[in-house]
Amino acid sequence: MEVSQKVEQLKPSGIRLFFDLVLNMKDVISLGVGEPDFVTPWHIREKAIFSLEQGYTSYTSNKGMIELRRMICHHLQKRHGLEYDPEEETLITVGVSEGLDLAVRAILNPGDKVLVPDPSYVSYPAVVELAGGKVVLLKTDIHNGFKFSAKEIDKVCAKGAKALMINYPCNPTGASYTRKELLEIARVAERRDLIVISDEVYDELTYDFDHTPLSSLPGMKKRVIYLNGFSKAFAMTGFRLGWACGPAKVIAAMTKIHQYTMLCASITSQMAALEALRGNNHDVLDMKKEYMRRRRFVVSRLNEIGLDCHMPQGAFYVFPSIKKFSKNSVEFATDLLKKKNVALVPGVAFGSTTEGYVRISYASSYENLKEAMLRIESYLKQ
């Protein structure tokens, strides 16, 4: 059967073979996982079970349960001083992944240019291409801590662009932006009249400064589609639940697509999410504290054993350079896997400029991290 040309032309994930290799191996110490190693806190799981017992098994409104939308808006108000209307400016999505797709599809016309950071989460360029847009890469590297500057955006925008996608703290690099840096980005976005799709799903895992939502900056609310979710802050990846906040018009457009393609997010997940926001944030804070320690440990060990590595400000990833040892990150990762049973993700998975890097996730127990660092050390020494 023929498949569409657009899909055919989508870059296949170049490292599918490597992934298959990892998935088929036993007793691997994996530093290649993009989700928390904590189980969803019990009070949230218990609520999901209870909702099933109570018979909550139906559809919800397309936008998601109004109680949940109200709760999210209340949470955003309390946490960041953000003012969003739960009725008109909020949509419950099936994870931030769906939110990204909806946002891009809701705003793009064929040929519109979208600035996408390089490296970025794997779906960014793909959703833009699927929506008929053109990806313009914003390159970053280890010397600027994998961050792009307002100046660079401005330069690239000279050729015209409709939107900017930003993800901070960032998967795969762990980089994040301070309020000051965001203010500069906001100024350029205004001058260049950019719509900004801001994926802030790792916001609770920001370590060196307070996370500032882009839409909280003066004048930004009307041009930002703010995406967030429950996966990282509450270790709820498998529940697939996120939200989008933005101007009523764009949320209505996103809801239109969502109602035809998804109908609504799972009610069980929405019930669990209500409970997540209702609870205190002790679990979140404990998780963050634990990740901070592991971050210090991993960065210090990696630099010690010769893999140059910057100190990331958030998420649970570090993005060291392997250039001293190998030119090819897939070869490096495959060889390390075969010889030492340690799995990590080759940098090329996340962009064109990140050959020579690997992504290491420290969402793994301290014992695992310790053992993995020893194995990598002995691998590099041979």
Next chain:
Amino acid sequence: MNEILEILSHSARITPEEIAKLTGQSVTAVKNAVKKYEKEGVIVQYKTVINKELLEDTHPLVRALIEVSITPQKDVGFDYIAERIYSFPEVKSCYLVSGTYDLLVEVEGENIQTVSNFIASKLSPMSNVRGTATHFLLKKYKEDGHILKKGKEKQRLNISY
């Protein structure tokens, strides 16, 4: 709680060098802090949590929780009688509690007989003990925050974006 203590409370075997890496402090600073805590009695002991139910070769010990009602004494209150009770090596823990009784005492023995004998011959006859109620432990599910069941293997995929 201080970060060093928090880390040690989860893993007593961790070295000062490792704590230094986790907290971003110098090794000397960590060593000094630990020494100070040991001296002050903040750190009481370094222990291993063992699930004895999984040990097949040893004879399992019996534990009982005993509610003890006491007539407090002038000047010394509950402390004097508590000390007389917790000094027995059979007593594994001893708490003064609010409610219908005063001391909650955890006692360990070879079997039900030895625990009963301890209560009958040592605990109950004490002059200020007004009464006891004994609950033998049948099964331990969770102790000190540790779930005493071998966890299922994590369900996460080994690799994902």
